[in-house]
Amino acid sequence: MTHAAATVDQMQPPFPAERGLDVYNKKLGMWVFLASEVMFFAALIGTYVILRFGATGEWAKPGIVLNIKITAFNTFLLICSSVSMVKAYAAIQDGDPKKMRFWLLMTILGGATFVGIQVYEYIHLVEHGFVPSGVREGSELAALVANGTLPAATMGLYGSTFFTMTGFHGFHVTCGVISMAYLYFTKALPGKYSKQDYGGIETVGLYWHFVDLVWIILFTIVYLI
Amino acid sequence: MTSVAATAHGAHAHHDDRSFVQKYIFSTDHKIIGIQFLFVSLFFLLVGGLLAMQMRWQLGFPGKPMPGGGVLPETMAPGGVILPEYYIQLVTMHGTFMVFFAIMPLLVGVFANFLIPLKIGTHDMAFPRINMWSFWTFFIGGLVMLSSLFVPDGAARAGWTMYAPLSARHDYSGASLGQELWSVSIIFVGLSSILGSLNYITTIINNRAPGMTWFRMPLSVWSLFITAILGLLALPVLSGAAIMLLFDQIIGTHFFDPAAGGQALLWQHLFWFFGHPEVYILILPAMGMVSDIIANGSRKPIFGYHSMVFAIVAIAFLGWIVWGHHMFVSGMNPTLGSSFMVSTLVIAVPSAVKTFNWMGTMWRGNLRFHVPMLHAVAFVAMFVIGGLSGIFMAATPVDMFIHDTYFIVAHLHYVLFGGSLFALFGAITYWYPKMFGRMMSEPWGKVHFWLTFLFYNCTFFPMHITGMAGEMRRLYDPNQYTFLQPLQPIRVFISISAFLLFATQVIFFVNFWWSLWKGKQAPQNPWEDNGLEWSLPSPAPHGNWEKVPTVYRGPYEFSSPQSTEDYLPQYKKLPTDREPARAPVAGH
Numbered sequence A: 001m002t003h004a005a006a007t008v009d010q011m012q013p014p015f016p017a018e019r020g021l022d023v024y025n026k027k028l029g030m031w032v033f034l035a036s037e038v039m040f041f042a043a044l045i046g047t048y049v050i051l052r053f054g055a056t057g058e059w060a061k062p063g064i065v066l067n068i069k070i071t072a073f074n075t076f077l078l079i080c081s082s083v084s085m086v087k088a089y090a091a092i093q094d095g096d097p098k099k100m101r102f103w104l105l106m107t108i109l110g111g112a113t114f115v116g117i118q119v120y121e122y123i124h125l126v127e128h129g130f131v132p133s134g135v136r137e138g139s140e141l142a143a144l145v146a147n148g149t150l151p152a153a154t155m156g157l158y159g160s161t162f163f164t165m166t167g168f169h170g171f172h173v174t175c176g177v178i179s180m181a182y183l184y185f186t187k188a189l190p191g192k193y194s195k196q197d198y199g200g201i202e203t204v205g206l207y208w209h210f211v212d213l214v215w216i217i218l219f220t221i222v223y224l225i
Numbered sequence B: 001m002t003s004v005a006a007t008a009h010g011a012h013a014h015h016d017d018r019s020f021v022q023k024y025i026f027s028t029d030h031k032i033i034g035i036q037f038l039f040v041s042l043f044f045l046l047v048g049g050l051l052a053m054q055m056r057w058q059l060g061f062p063g064k065p066m067p068g069g070g071v072l073p074e075t076m077a078p079g080g081v082i083l084p085e086y087y088i089q090l091v092t093m094h095g096t097f098m099v100f101f102a103i104m105p106l107l108v109g110v111f112a113n114f115l116i117p118l119k120i121g122t123h124d125m126a127f128p129r130i131n132m133w134s135f136w137t138f139f140i141g142g143l144v145m146l147s148s149l150f151v152p153d154g155a156a157r158a159g160w161t162m163y164a165p166l167s168a169r170h171d172y173s174g175a176s177l178g179q180e181l182w183s184v185s186i187i188f189v190g191l192s193s194i195l196g197s198l199n200y201i202t203t204i205i206n207n208r209a210p211g212m213t214w215f216r217m218p219l220s221v222w223s224l225f226i227t228a229i230l231g232l233l234a235l236p237v238l239s240g241a242a243i244m245l246l247f248d249q250i251i252g253t254h255f256f257d258p259a260a261g262g263q264a265l266l267w268q269h270l271f272w273f274f275g276h277p278e279v280y281i282l283i284l285p286a287m288g289m290v291s292d293i294i295a296n297g298s299r300k301p302i303f304g305y306h307s308m309v310f311a312i313v314a315i316a317f318l319g320w321i322v323w324g325h326h327m328f329v330s331g332m333n334p335t336l337g338s339s340f341m342v343s344t345l346v347i348a349v350p351s352a353v354k355t356f357n358w359m360g361t362m363w364r365g366n367l368r369f370h371v372p373m374l375h376a377v378a379f380v381a382m383f384v385i386g387g388l389s390g391i392f393m394a395a396t397p398v399d400m401f402i403h404d405t406y407f408i409v410a411h412l413h414y415v416l417f418g419g420s421l422f423a424l425f426g427a428i429t430y431w432y433p434k435m436f437g438r439m440m441s442e443p444w445g446k447v448h449f450w451l452t453f454l455f456y457n458c459t460f461f462p463m464h465i466t467g468m469a470g471e472m473r474r475l476y477d478p479n480q481y482t483f484l485q486p487l488q489p490i491r492v493f494i495s496i497s498a499f500l501l502f503a504t505q506v507i508f509f510v511n512f513w514w515s516l517w518k519g520k521q522a523p524q525n526p527w528e529d530n531g532l533e534w535s536l537p538s539p540a541p542h543g544n545w546e547k548v549p550t551v552y553r554g555p556y557e558f559s560s561p562q563s564t565e566d567y568l569p570q571y572k573k574l575p576t577d578r579e580p581a582r583a584p585v586a587g588h
Helices: A002-010 A025-053 A068-093 A097-128 A140-146 A155-188 A199-224 B002-010 B020-025 B030-060 B084-120 B128-150 B177-206 B219-250 B264-281 B284-298 B305-321 B334-346 B348-362 B371-394 B396-402 B406-436 B442-468 B482-518
Strands: none
Touching: A025 A155, A025 A199, A025 B177, A025 B219, A025 B264, A068 A097, A068 A199, A097 A155, A097 A199, A155 A199, A155 B219, B030 B084, B030 B128, B030 B406, B030 B482, B084 B128, B084 B177, B084 B219, B084 B264, B084 B284, B084 B406, B128 B177, B177 B219, B219 B264, B219 B284, B219 B305, B264 B284, B264 B305, B284 B305, B284 B348, B284 B371, B284 B406, B305 B334, B305 B348, B334 B348, B334 B371, B334 B396, B348 B371, B371 B396, B371 B406, B371 B442, B406 B442, B406 B482, B442 B482
C-alpha cells in the first residue's frame, strides 16, 4: 500500500487545500457516482423482486425462455474482462504502458463482445416471441403458453422486468466500452499514462468492476432462479 | 487528470481570454452556471405561477370566461372557460414546474453551484465540465417539459405525483405524448441532479481551503452537502421509476398496470421513496442559507452550531424512512402505517432544534432587519406553521380525514412557498451583489417582502379551513358538492389574494432586472459578513482567488471581543491565530 500512497500525492489538486479524503477527485467522484448507480439498479431490481414475488401467478421456470448456456458464457467473458482490467491497472502501476495498452484493449474487446452477444440474444428472443410486453401472439412461445409450459399470467411482467434490467445493464456496458475506447485512443495510445498518472485507468476500472458485479447479480436472479 | 487541470487553469483569475460562448453559454465556471440556473429557474417559477393563476380563476369564478383566456385553444378553454381536461393539466404542470424546475434548481442548482466553491475557498468545482452538463441536461429537461404544454393531446394529467395506472395507460388519462414527455423530462432532471450532486460532494470533501475544517463550514454549505447526498441517492430511484413508467407508456411493459399483473402501488412506493428525501432537498438548503442570514442579521454567532449540523444530518437520515406517510390511505397495512407515523413524528425533534436555535440566535441580538433578514425571519415563522400542520398529517387517524384535501395544499405551500421561496427571495437578495456586482433596491425589496407576506398568508391560510371542511384538492369545481358550496366566498377570497400575490412578484422581477444595470454599485462586503466569498470583489472574478485564502475560524464570529468591528471574517488573521495544523500540499 505504500506504493499506492506515494502516487496518491501526485494526484492531489494542484493548489493548497484542507485535507479531505486521501483519494484524488476523479476516483472519489467515481465512488460517489457509483453510489447513485447502486440506487438506480436497486430501483430496477427491487421492482423485479416485488413484482415477481408479489405476483398472483407462478413465474416462468428458468431455462425455458432464456438460453442459460450462452449467457453463462457471456458472464464468464465479462468476469474475464474485469480480470484484464485489473491487469491493465497493475501494468501501469508498474510503469509498463505497453502491457497496459494490451490489457486495456482486451477489456474493450471483452466488453464489446458481451454487448454483441446480448444483442444477438435479444434478436433471438424477439424472433421466438419474447418481447417487453410479454409473449407475441402466434409465436413459438405463445404455443408454450397455450400448452401450459409457461404461465400466462406473469409473462407480461417477465418480459417487462427482463428487458428493462438487462437492457439498462447492457447500456451501462456500452457506455463503459465507449469510455474505455475513448481513453485508449486519446490517452493510452499517445502514451499519456504513466506510473505517476493513471487516474483515468483506475477510475474507469472502478466503473467496469461495478458493471460486472451488477451483471453477476442480474445473471443469478434473472437467469438462474 | 483533465478536470484538475481545468481547475488549475482557473487559478489565473485575471487574464481571462475566453470567448463569449465559453464565458456565458457553455461555461464551466461555477458562478456562471449558478447564474444560468437562476435565470432559467426564475423563468420556470413564472410559468408555474401563471398556471396557478389559471387554477385560481377556475376555483374562484368557476365557469366564467377567464380574462385573456381567449388565446387558449378550443381543447383547453373554449371562449376562455377552463375545461376539466385542461384544469387537471394545470394542476399537474404547476406542481411539476414548481418542484422540479423552480424550487429545486433555485435552491440546489443556483446556490450549491454559486456558494460551495466560494464559501469553502476553492477555484471551481471538482469537475467543471460535468457541472456544465448538469445545467444543460436540466435545461433540456425543462424544454421538454415546457414543450409538453403545446402538444395536441395536452400535457400530463395525473398530478405531479403521476400515480399509476392513470399515468401509465393512455386510454385512462386521455393524454399520450404529454405523459411521455413528462417521463422523458424527469429522466433528464434526474441525470442533471446526479451529475450536480457528485460534483458538490467531491468538491466539499476534497477541495476545502486550508483551515476550512468540517466544523468551520458555514451551515449553508453543510446543508447543501447533505442535500447533495439526498439528491445523489434519491434521484436515481425517480429516474428508474420514470424509465419504467415511460416503458409502460411506449413499449407496452406492465410494471404499473394491474390489468396485466403489474402493481399500481409499486409506483407510489418508488415515487415516495424518492419523494420524501426530495421534500428535504427542497427545504434543507433553505434552512442552511437562512441560518447564515439570521446570524448575520442578529450580529451574533449562530446558536448551537453543532446541534444545527446534527439536526440537518438527522432530518436527512429520517427522510429515508418516512415515505409511507404519503400513503396512509393507499390500503397499506395499518401496522406498517403506524411505524411510518412514529418515524415521521420523530422528525419534529430535529426540526424543533433548528427552530429554537434560530430564535436563540436572534434573542438579544443586535438585529438588522435588512431585506434578506426579513425573508429569513418569515421563513422561520412560516416553517413553524407548515411544520405544525405536518404533524396533523403525520398522525394516521387525522390523515385519514384530511388526506388529499386543501389542508395538505396549505401545508405544502407553507413549507415550499412560505419556507423555501421566502428563503430564496432572501438568499437572492443577499448574494445578488456577489453575483452581479450591484445591490438590489432595499426600499422596493421591503415593499415586495411585506406585500408578499400579507397576500401569501391570505392565499394559503384559508386553505386550512376549507381543507378541514372537506374540500378535496385537484377538484375542478367544488360547487358540484352541496356541502362545499357555502365555502365559495372563501375560495373567491383566496383567488383574489393569489392574484395580488402574483402581481406583487412584479416588484421583485422589476427590482431584479432594474438592479442588474441601474442598481447601486456593491461594495466588497455589503452585509458585513464573515464568509470567504466576501473577501472577493463584487462580482467575484473567474477562478475566484489567485491564491485561495486560509481559514482561521468558524463563519459566525459576530460581535467578537477580539475585533474592533462587530464581525470577524474567517480569512482574517489575528496575531493570536496559528496557521492550520496540516501543511498544505505543495502546488505543482
